[in-house]
Amino acid sequence: MLELAGITKVYPGVTALDNVSLRVGFGEVLGLIGENGAGKSTLMKVLGGVVAPTAGTIRIGGQDHAMLSVTQSMRAGIAFVHQELALFENLDVASNVFMGREPRRFGLIRNKHMHDRVAPLLVRLGADFGPGAAVAGLSIAQRQLVEIAKALSIDARVIIMDEPTSSLTLRETARLMTTIGELRRDGVSTIYISHRLGEMKTCADRVVCLRDGRVVGELARDEIGHAAMIRLMIGRDLKALYIPPDAASATCGCELLGVTGTAFPGRQVTLTVRKGEILGLAGLVGAGRTSLARTIFGIDPVMGGEIRFAGQPLAIASPRDAIRHGIYLVPEDRKRSGLILEMPVVENITLANLAAFARIGLVSRDREASVSSTQRKRLSIRAQGNQTPVITLSGGNQQKIVLAKWLSMQPKMVIFDEPTRGVDVGAKNEIYKIMRELADRGVAILMISSDMEEVIGVSDRIAVMHEGTIGGVLDRSQFSESNVLRLAIGQELEAAEVH
Amino acid sequence: MLPKKELGLLLLLVVISAVTAVLNPLFLSGVNLLDMANLIGLFGIFSIGEGLTIITGGIDLSVGSVFSLLGVIFIDLVANRGIAWPFALMAVLAGGVVLGAIQGFLITRVRLQPFIVTLCGLLIYRGAARYYTDDSTMGFGYGNDADTLSWLAAGRSFGLPHSFIFLILVAAILGVVLHKSVFGRYLFAVGKNEEAARYAGIDTNLVIAGAYVLSGLLAGISTIFLVFYTNSVSPSTFGNFYELYAIAAAVLGGCSLRGGEGSILGIVLGTALLQVLQNLVNILGIPSSLNFAVMGTVILLGVFADQQLQKRREAAIAAAPERARPVAVAEPG
Numbered sequence: 059m060l061e062l063a064g065i066t067k068v069y070p071g072v073t074a075l076d077n078v079s080l081r082v083g084f085g086e087v088l089g090l091i092g093e094n095g096a097g098k099s100t101l102m103k104v105l106g107g108v109v110a111p112t113a114g115t116i117r118i119g120g121q122d123h124a125m126l127s128v129t130q131s132m133r134a135g136i137a138f139v140h141q142e143l144a145l146f147e148n149l150d151v152a153s154n155v156f157m158g159r160e161p162r163r164f165g166l167i168r169n170k171h172m173h174d175r176v177a178p179l180l181v182r183l184g185a186d187f188g189p190g191a192a193v194a195g196l197s198i199a200q201r202q203l204v205e206i207a208k209a210l211s212i213d214a215r216v217i218i219m220d221e222p223t224s225s226l227t228l229r230e231t232a233r234l235m236t237t238i239g240e241l242r243r244d245g246v247s248t249i250y251i252s253h254r255l256g257e258m259k260t261c262a263d264r265v266v267c268l269r270d271g272r273v274v275g276e277l278a279r280d281e282i283g284h285a286a287m288i289r290l291m292i293g294r295d296l297k298a299l300y301i302p303p304d305a306a307s308a309t310c311g312c313e314l315l316g317v318t319g320t321a322f323p324g325r326q327v328t329l330t331v332r333k334g335e336i337l338g339l340a341g342l343v344g345a346g347r348t349s350l351a352r353t354i355f356g357i358d359p360v361m362g363g364e365i366r367f368a369g370q371p372l373a374i375a376s377p378r379d380a381i382r383h384g385i386y387l388v389p390e391d392r393k394r395s396g397l398i399l400e401m402p403v404v405e406n407i408t409l410a411n412l413a414a415f416a417r418i419g420l421v422s423r424d425r426e427a428s429v430s431s432t433q434r435k436r437l438s439i440r441a442q443g444n445q446t447p448v449i450t451l452s453g454g455n456q457q458k459i460v461l462a463k464w465l466s467m468q469p470k471m472v473i474f475d476e477p478t479r480g481v482d483v484g485a486k487n488e489i490y491k492i493m494r495e496l497a498d499r500g501v502a503i504l505m506i507s508s509d510m511e512e513v514i515g516v517s518d519r520i521a522v523m524h525e526g527t528i529g530g531v532l533d534r535s536q537f538s539e540s541n542v543l544r545l546a547i548g549q550e551l552e553a554a555e556v557h
Numbered sequence: 558m559l560p561k562k563e564l565g566l567l568l569l570l571v572v573i574s575a576v577t578a579v580l581n582p583l584f585l586s587g588v589n590l591l592d593m594a595n596l597i598g599l600f601g602i603f604s605i606g607e608g609l610t611i612i613t614g615g616i617d618l619s620v621g622s623v624f625s626l627l628g629v630i631f632i633d634l635v636a637n638r639g640i641a642w643p644f645a646l647m648a649v650l651a652g653g654v655v656l657g658a659i660q661g662f663l664i665t666r667v668r669l670q671p672f673i674v675t676l677c678g679l680l681i682y683r684g685a686a687r688y689y690t691d692d693s694t695m696g697f698g699y700g701n702d703a704d705t706l707s708w709l710a711a712g713r714s715f716g717l718p719h720s721f722i723f724l725i726l727v728a729a730i731l732g733v734v735l736h737k738s739v740f741g742r743y744l745f746a747v748g749k750n751e752e753a754a755r756y757a758g759i760d761t762n763l764v765i766a767g768a769y770v771l772s773g774l775l776a777g778i779s780t781i782f783l784v785f786y787t788n789s790v791s792p793s794t795f796g797n798f799y800e801l802y803a804i805a806a807a808v809l810g811g812c813s814l815r816g817g818e819g820s821i822l823g824i825v826l827g828t829a830l831l832q833v834l835q836n837l838v839n840i841l842g843i844p845s846s847l848n849f850a851v852m853g854t855v856i857l858l859g860v861f862a863d864q865q866l867q868k869r870r871e872a873a874i875a876a877a878p879e880r881a882r883p884v885a886v887a888e889p890g
Contacts (some may be wrong), residue, residue, distance in 0.1 A: 147596065357755070381758035389756055398750045409746060410757040414737045419738045463757070 059084050059247065060105075060136075060216050075111070076271040082216060085245040087238060089262030089282070091255070093291055093482035097271040098251055102218055105249075106138060107131035124138075137209030139219045145193050145201055152176040152189035153206045172400040179207040181475055183237060192359035199230035206237065209247075218249045223257060224479060227343040227508075228543070235261050248411055253482070255287050256511065267291055278537065285513075291483055301494040308333040312385070312471045312500040314354070321349035322526025326363055329521055329528050331471060331502040333368075336537055338517030339506045340542050347506045347524040348390055351473045354504075355387040367470060381410060384470030387553035388477055389459050390506075396460040397448050404444035407462045410427035431460035436437040437492065454485025461492055471502040478512060490516050512541055524548045562574070562811045562863065566826045569859070570833060577837045584840050591718060591835050598720030599782050600802055602727055603826040606775030607803035608824040609768040614748045614816025615664065615671030617769065619656070619678030620776045620803060624796030625686040627652050627780040632695045632790055642706045650777040656682070657773020661766030679800070686792035696789035720782045724825070727775070732821040746767060748816030757761035785799055805852065809859050830855070 060082040067075040079540040081429050084087050092098050104116070107126040116123045118134045125309045126134070145154050152172045153160070156467060161168045161175075176189035185203045193201060202222055209217045218237075223231045238248050238261050250262060258265055265277040267290035275290040277283075285541060304439055318326050327350055331337045333478035339347050345399065352358045357375040359478050365372045367383060380387070389395035397406055408415055408426045415425050437458045439453055457477065478486040493516065497503050507513045513520055520532040522545035529545040541551055578584045603620050610617040627649045634645040656678065675825045712719050735741040742762045746754040784790060788879050810827030811817030834855055838848050 071618050260801055280745065355756075376758075376760070377756055380757040387756065395748070395756045398746055398753050398817075400749055403740065405746075407753070409742070409759070412742055415740045419740065420733070421737060421739055421742060 059119065059207075060092055061117040062101075062104075063115050063117065065104060065111045065116070067097075067104065067109060068112045074271050075104070078271070078273055080266060080273065080494065082247045082249060085247055087242055087250055087261050087263045089258040089265035090249055090251045091258065091265060091287055091291055092266065092268035093484060096291075096482075098268055099220075100271075101268070102138070102220060102249075102251070105131060105216075105218065106267060107134055113411075116175075132212060135213055135215035135366070137212060137214035137217050139202060139205040139209065140221055144218065145204060147192075147194040149193060150182070150189065151187065151191050151193060151196075151204050154193055154204055155179070155189075155211050157266040159212075176207060176211070179210050181211070182240075183207060183293045184233075197230075199233065201228050202226070202234065203237075206241075214246060215249045218251070220251045220431060221253065221480070222250075223254060224251065228546070229342070231257065253480070253483075254458040255284050255507065258282055259284075271482060288423060288483060291488045303334060303494070303518060305334065306497045308366050308500070311335075312354075312504075313366040313369075314350075314363065315361060315366065317350070317353060317365060317528075318362035319346070319349045319353035320358045320361060321386060322346050323361065325526030327526075327528055328363075328524075329531075331504045333470075333500050333502050334497050335518040336497050336503040336505055338520040339504055339523060340391035340510075340513045340520055341506075341529070341546050343508060345523040345546065347523050348475055349526075350523070351387060351389075351475050351504070351506060354380065354385060354473060360514060364442070381467075384468055386410075386464040386467070386469050386472045388457075388464065388472065388474045390475040390479070392457055392460050399449040402445045402447055403434070403439070403441050403451075403459060406448050406459050407433055407466060410463055411467050417456070431464050435468055437462055437465070438488065452482070452485075453480040454482050454488075457481050457489065458485070461489070465492070465496075469496065469501050472496060474503065474505045474507075476509075477505065478507075485506070486512075510542065513542065514539065522546050560820070561866070562823050563820060563826060565863070566823060566830065566859075567867070570826060570830050570836070573837065574833055576687050577833070577841065581840050584836070589836065589840065591713075591716075593832050594719035594721040595786075596832045596835075597825075597829050598718055598722070598724040599779065599786060600799070600806065600832065601724040602720070602782065602823050603772075603776050603799070604606050604803040604806040604828045605727060605731055605780040605821060605824050606772035607800065608807040608810065608819050608821070609731075609744065609813060610671065610772050611804070612735075612744050612748045612816060612819045613765045613766070614751070615765065616675060616804065616814070617660070617772045618672065618675040618800050619660065619682060620772070620779075621799040621801075622679045622682035623653060623656055623773065623776040624780050624783055624799060625790065625792050627777055628784050628790040628795055629686050629690050629695050629792050631780065631784055632697060633689075636695070636697050637840055638660040642758065643766050646706060646781060649780055650774060652772055653773040653775070653777020653780070655773070657770040657776075658766065658772070659725070661769035664769065665766050683792070690790075690792050692793060693843055694791035705852070706781070707785050710782050723778075723782070727778075728821050728825050731771075732803075740764070740767065740791040748818070750817075758840040765799075772859035802828075802831060805856050809856055812864070827874045830859075 062078060062080040063069070065075055065078045066073070078101060090098055100109060100357060104111050105126070105130040107130055110125040116126060123130070139156065146157065155176050161171050173189040180187070180189060180203070183203050183206060185200065187196065189198060193204065194258050196204070206217065215347050223232060226234065235257070238250070241248060252258065259282050262282060263279055265282050265287060266273055267275050267292065277286055311330055314327050314329045315377070316326040316328055325346070341347050349358065354374070355362055356376045356379050359499045363376060372383050374383065393399060398409070404426050412421060415421050434441060439458045439462065441457050448456055451459070477489055481489065493503055493505065505517060514537050518534065520537065520542060522529045522532070522542055522544060525548065529548060530551065532541055544551060574584070583589060607617055607620060630643055630652065631649045634640040635642055636649060660674050660678055663669050664671050677849060714722060737745065743754065743759050746759060747761050747764045751761050783796065806827035807819065807824050808814065809830060810819065810823030810825070812824065831852060833847065834852055838845060838851055843851065
């Protein structure tokens with residue numbers, strides 16, 4: 059019902075799409091995978107009418123188009139559920155669904171009519187909120203339903219979902235999978251873009267892989283598997299994720315003794331992150347993992363308990379204090395908290411340690427540049443130069459800049475919060491390698507991750523959080539998806555598995 | 558070499574000056590040039606302070622009223638209470654610092670918006686100045702001992718007005734601070750992304766408050782120059798709208814009201830351009846009622862031209878091939 063034939067998009071100096079042909083059947087869920095920069099976004103922009111292809115045709119409902127306009131795309135029933143949700147928080151659900159297409163009479167919005175039309179859509183999606191709910195009060199999963207309702211309200215026949223689960227909890231993800239299944243039954247097709255290969259296995263009827271702007275392969279339903287998908291994406295087999303440590307980790311490290319943060323008053327966290335280990339911190343989104351990281355790093359105040367390092371109690375009242383003690387954070391949202399996007403690579407790398415580059419308060423640009431160049435080489439950061447603004451780099455390279463900032467200093471403990479979110483497979487492995495190197499140097503690593511594959515594949519031990527406290531800690535011999543999940547939802551491990 | 562933005566501004570300044578000079582050669586007469594240099598000095602000093610607050614993503618609307626309040630206090634101390642001028646001078650500078658610190662405190666610790674805080678400052682200081690003097694104009698009597706200070710503020714050395722020399726000095730010092738020092742880098746970082754700056758361990762509150770304190774100090778210094786320029790202070794009009802001149806100069810000089818952008822040289826050139834425009838209105842016999850209109854038009858054109866250039870530059874960056882990978886389209890997938 060939707061067919062792309064020979065789509066090519068050439069930007070000055072770069073071929074973003076090279077003769078891409080793609081077909082989406084009636085009620086089919088097409089998985090689209092590929093590393094960052096493979097051309098997925100550009101392809102979707104072509105479908106959305108935002109980018110005009112240089113060559114090729116788009117066939118919708120038997121009609122050929124050389125290009126689409128935004129309105130044509132919408133009329134043809136193509137809808138987007140965006141990666142970064144594009145909703146107006148200050149308005150209610152119905153207003154968001156009808157944004158720009160408000161039913162009106164005499165120039166005034168017909169609120170009642172609008173609500174009446176949105177209500178059945180929400181029921182159909184199994185939403186637990188009504189059309190009058192304020193978007194500001196909705197969770198990310200609920201907001202996604204609003205976006206899908208919006209798609210249904212224009213009678214979408216193809217819904218494009220770009221990384222829809224990147225901020226969803228496991229349960230919400232499962233719910234989304236069900237929704238996609240229901241849409242399929244109603245004959246609505248979905249193009250599902252994700253880095254989470256497990257989800258592809260769950261929901262896709264067919265998977266197409268892009269690499270360097272080309273379609274490099276296609277997997278039918280029964281061929282979809284991790285190894286096959288990864289092989290297509292990077293063009294080679296991936297080694298196992300786990301890199302064993304050089305030596306057994308120390309027994310001491312960063313101890314959290316009954317630490318209470320602002321997010322879960324009354325709940326205490328007691329946990330030791332040993333020097334030289336990677337401790338995975340799993341749990342459902344909202345279990346308090348990021349709040350714990352913020353508390354340790356001094357962004358939120360410590361309401362109770364004590365943080366110790368190597369036996370010494372630490373007074374941490376601000377990120378400045380944490381950094382002085384050698385505790386660093388690679389934050390969840392690198393664009394908002396980790397980087398100053400418009401600033402050049404070098405200034406981002408030296409920002410946290412600028413005083414070390416200064417004499418009598420004046421910064422030595424030469425010394426900055428030399429450290430920046432060293433880090434760029436060491437982490438193989440793909441940037442034209444030290445002065446390149448960080449905003450022009452890909453997600454993986456941006457994350458490496460955040461790492462470079464801390465690596466150029468003296469880390470004792472590094473907290474990684476979702477370190478590989480929005481990062482392509484190749485860069486992911488480099489980041490894991492850096493984590494292991496740090497651990498082998500005796501640094502304590504706390505890695506918060508919602509990616510099950512990552513938690514199990516990378517960690518030496520896994521601590522699982524549940525509603526603001528530690529539900530349990532697993533050794534490598536106990537690692538399994540079901541054990542992590544069980545602890546995450548507050549159940550006990552099965553007796554046989556407890557040592 | 559000059560950055561493109563400043564170069565463009567300098568070029569604009571030269572072209573406008575040249576055209577004015579051709580239309581009326583008196584523009585280049587010694588008296589006129591000295592007069593302009595003096596005004597550039599007077600306005601430039603506090604415009605730099607304004608620029609610093611704008612670079613942090615804030616604004617300081619209170620400077621004009623600060624002049625009025627500190628001005629009447631200064632004259633009162635020297636002329637009526639017979640305080641020796643060095644002490645009165647210290648009092649005024651300290652007053653500027655204190656007012657800046659209060660505003661900085663309200664903005665960073667109480668988390669009020671800079672626009673609101675300094676707008677209230679504008680109203681409060683002006684009101685206080687008028688109440689303090691019963692709304693009457695204050696001037697120096699005869700035979701006070703502030704002659705030395707008067708010479709320092711309104712005199713000339715090497716043929717140049719002291720205000721202008723002082724501006725060069727302030728610009729040189731703050732130029733180094735803004736563009737070479739750790740504090741300067743922090744100002745830009747905080748202006749661009751306060752949260753990321755905090756996550757990098759920067760005491761963002763201190764940095765932002767620092768900008769307002771500096772702005773207050775420079776306003777205090779400017780007060781002295783302005784008082785000796787007019788020799789009297791009528792509290793209801795003294796320094797009226799001067800904050801807007803400062804904002805205009807900073808914006809014209811490349812400071813973005815979104816924060817994180819700007820340069821000292823740009824602010825000084827912006828001030829110079831504004832003063833040349835004022836002068837041009839006078840010297841070309843344009844009705845002086847059009848004064849503000851001319852200024853507004855030129856600022857609008859300047860900012861528009863700059864935005865167009867910026868767009869073109871960004872397009873060039875986006876189009877540049879970044880080795881193997883199409884980075885322009887790489888994010889997010």
